[in-house]
Amino acid sequence: MNAKLLVPYNYSDPSVDFDYGREVNMDEYNETLLSTYRKYKPIIDRNIRTVHDIGRNLAINNEGQKEKQNYRQQNTYFSETKAIICDMNNRPLSIDTLIDYYKRKQMFIIDLQLPLYDKDEDLETEVKSWIKETLKINNARELTDDEKLVAYTKRDMKLLFDGSNSSAILKNTKLVDVVNNHTFAFLVEQIIFLK
Numbered sequence: 001m002n003a004k005l006l007v008p009y010n011y012s013d014p015s016v017d018f019d020y021g022r023e024v025n026m027d028e029y030n031e032t033l034l035s036t037y038r039k040y041k042p043i044i045d046r047n048i049r050t051v052h053d054i055g056r057n058l059a060i061n062n063e064g065q066k067e068k069q070n071y072r073q074q075n076t077y078f079s080e081t082k083a084i085i086c087d088m089n090n091r092p093l094s095i096d097t098l099i100d101y102y103k104r105k106q107m108f109i110i111d112l113q114l115p116l117y118d119k120d121e122d123l124e125t126e127v128k129s130w131i132k133e134t135l136k137i138n139n140a141r142e143l144t145d146d147e148k149l150v151a152y153t154k155r156d157m158k159l160l161f162d163g164s165n166s167s168a169i170l171k172n173t174k175l176v177d178v179v180n181n182h183t184f185a186f187l188v189e190q191i192i193f194l195k
Helices: 026-053 095-104 121-138 145-151
Strands: 002-011 075-086 108-113 154-161 167-180 183-188 190-194
Touching: 002 121, 075 121, 075 154, 095 190, 121 145, 121 167
Parallel strands: none
Antiparallel strands: 002 075, 002 154, 075 108, 108 183, 154 167, 167 183, 167 190
């Protein structure tokens, strides 16, 4: 069965939305440092006295003040590539077979042929890092087969079926083997169909 495979990857550019402003001279730089020092010196002195006098833990905010944290949100993007979904004997799977896996709520192994995955840099990087992690686990002599199965990296992927408006999420998918340069064996924990 032919489909489009969407593989998520995280993208975060620390320089986006960062305003460098204008260049400052040495006097302005020193004044900024001094003003920051003056601003926080009373708080630092009080905390030092508190620790020595009463032995309070500085990790606890004793005044109950809320500190604002500005965390940068990491965006998730999807790389899309052509995929041919096969069973372990390299025979194309039908959508009925996937629906059967869904109804039984059972794990299954599929081979995904990705003939064009290396045309998209982000997808190629994601797949190669996943391959590297899998090969490292497969080559670990001290791990049993069951331990290897648990140690594989899990990822969620999305399939868009050709000739149909339906799609599916492959939940907790593990890359378990590299069949050849463009064919990969995946263990899928669960498949969820979407409209």
